[in-house]
Amino acid sequence: MDERVLKLFSSLSPASDVIKEHDNIHIFSHHDADGISAAIILSRTLMRAGKRFTLTLFSTLNDDNVRIIKECGAGCIIIADMGASYIGALDEIDADVIVLDHHKGDTAAKNVYYANPHSFGIDGQDGGCGASVAMLFSVSVDQNNWDLVQIAFAGIVGDKQHLKGLSGVNEYLFSEGKRRGHITTAEGSLIPDGPLISSLYVSAEPYIRGVSGSADGVSSLLKDAGIDAGRSSADLSDAERRKLSSLIAVKLLEQNVMKEVIDEISGTRYLLKDWNIDALTFASLLNSCGRSGNGGIGIGLGLGDKRCMNDALTKDAGSREMIVSALRDIDSKGLGQKNNFQYFENTTSGFTGILCESIMRFIADPNRPTVGYSVSDGVTKASARCTHPILRKGVDLSEAMRLAGESAGGGGGGHKIASGAWFPAGNENIFLDALDKIIGKQINAR
Ligand SMILES: [Mn+2]
Numbered sequence: 001m002d003e004r005v006l007k008l009f010s011s012l013s014p015a016s017d018v019i020k021e022h023d024n025i026h027i028f029s030h031h032d033a034d035g036i037s038a039a040i041i042l043s044r045t046l047m048r049a050g051k052r053f054t055l056t057l058f059s060t061l062n063d064d065n066v067r068i069i070k071e072c073g074a075g076c077i078i079i080a081d082m083g084a085s086y087i088g089a090l091d092e093i094d095a096d097v098i099v100l101d102h103h104k105g106d107t108a109a110k111n112v113y114y115a116n117p118h119s120f121g122i123d124g125q126d127g128g129c130g131a132s133v134a135m136l137f138s139v140s141v142d143q144n145n146w147d148l149v150q151i152a153f154a155g156i157v158g159d160k161q162h163l164k165g166l167s168g169v170n171e172y173l174f175s176e177g178k179r180r181g182h183i184t185t186a187e188g189s190l191i192p193d194g195p196l197i198s199s200l201y202v203s204a205e206p207y208i209r210g211v212s213g214s215a216d217g218v219s220s221l222l223k224d225a226g227i228d229a230g231r232s233s234a235d236l237s238d239a240e241r242r243k244l245s246s247l248i249a250v251k252l253l254e255q256n257v258m259k260e261v262i263d264e265i266s267g268t269r270y271l272l273k274d275w276n277i278d279a280l281t282f283a284s285l286l287n288s289c290g291r292s293g294n295g296g297i298g299i300g301l302g303l304g305d306k307r308c309m310n311d312a313l314t315k316d317a318g319s320r321e322m323i324v325s326a327l328r329d330i331d332s333k334g335l336g337q338k339n340n341f342q343y344f345e346n347t348t349s350g351f352t353g354i355l356c357e358s359i360m361r362f363i364a365d366p367n368r369p370t371v372g373y374s375v376s377d378g379v380t381k382a383s384a385r386c387t388h389p390i391l392r393k394g395v396d397l398s399e400a401m402r403l404a405g406e407s408a409g410g411g412g413g414g415h416k417i418a419s420g421a422w423f424p425a426g427n428e429n430i431f432l433d434a435l436d437k438i439i440g441k442q443i444n445a446r
Pocket of ligand 1: 081130
């Protein structure tokens with residue numbers, strides 16, 4: 001076992017001891033797939049230990065939410081997948097506070113029981129997520145909790161930490177999960193799972209131009225592959241699978257999809273034995289629950305509630321259908337063009353961030369950033385995405401979206417590669433022009 005993982009693991013024993021003294025524990029976690037996975041692992045850990053607890057999911061940790069944590073009144077507080085940037089404020093709370101995070105933060109904790117891969121030289125970007133740290137905590141509480149490693153993988157895959165191969169904490173969790181028979185691997189595929197006629201129709205990952213969202217396109221693709229329309233992905237022969245998969249790959253290359261995106265989709269899948277689904281599907285279910293404000297359903301399905309699982313499957317299918325039809329719509333209309341980026345207006349309800357990401361990956365020119373916006377209730381919200389080759393040109397979307405948002409009377413921020421902004425409706429052109437100038441400057445400064 002990696003020395004650094006061992007150190008992180010042992011650093012968790014004081015925290016796992018302290019929960020034994022409490023019977024009123026409050027868990028706070030993030031509402032994305034990683035945060036919900038961490039929350040499920042922690043909930044099951046406390047339930048098995050016979051502890052009473054409350055659980056709250058936040059879309060982000062900010063000053064207001066820190067105040068809510070401060071005032072929650074529990075004797076023991078566990079914060080997962082967030083907290084690293086608020087250690088100073090959390091140190092002040094008169095309670096036993098445990099923070100299980102993987103984001104960068106530079107404050108050393110005085111009172112908080114703080115576990116973070118970064119503190120042990122493991123990169124929290126890809127070597128351990130919120131759910132991985134929660135998993136180490138869980139087995140530190142009780143060795144019998146190793147089956148929960150399956151849920152940790154929904155978090156790992158949800159935070160895209162598996163793409164360049166597993167490392168750090170995740171590599172250790174995989175080796176234990178595999179050895180104990182909880183996880184197996186399988187080759188990924190460009191062919192979406194399920195009955196082909198419907199799974200190809202709603203395929204957003206990958207979005208296949210002329211096929212996704214088109215019944216005629218699906219039939220002619222299957223005809224070209226010599227596969228009967230009634231077949232399912234699971235019962236294809238190796239030869240049929242190869243044929244269909246290479247036809248899809250050719251289409252993706254024709255629509256200018258980057259090779260790394262194709263590799264990502266056809267990369268290794270992690271199969272979760274008790275759940276009979278793979279980690280990517282699990283993560284997608286949790287994400288669609290969390291982002292639609294239904295994090296509780298995600299928690300419920302993770303706790304084994306069948307109705308929550310069915311509810312999540314229905315929601316996931318519904319949002320996928322909406323996304324595919326929006327993608328097809330934008331693809332046929334074409335994107336608006338500025339000097340330094342491409343853009344679209346999203347007229348469906350919500351999903352601008354997800355759409356922007358899919359458009360960047362499957363539809364837009366991969367050499368220019370993509371920006372999407374939607375107007376609702378007098379406010380315009382914008383999302384921007386770029387690719388690694390674009391970052392290498394000097395583009396920083398976090399700065400660009402913040403400045404452009406401010407010049408349109410609002411604000412913004414996020415990551416260099418993925419960012420958001422908001423401003424009063426009607427100022428779209430001011431925003432787009434400002435963004436064009438700022439991104440142009442960033443590229444020219446290089
Ligand atoms: Mn995370």
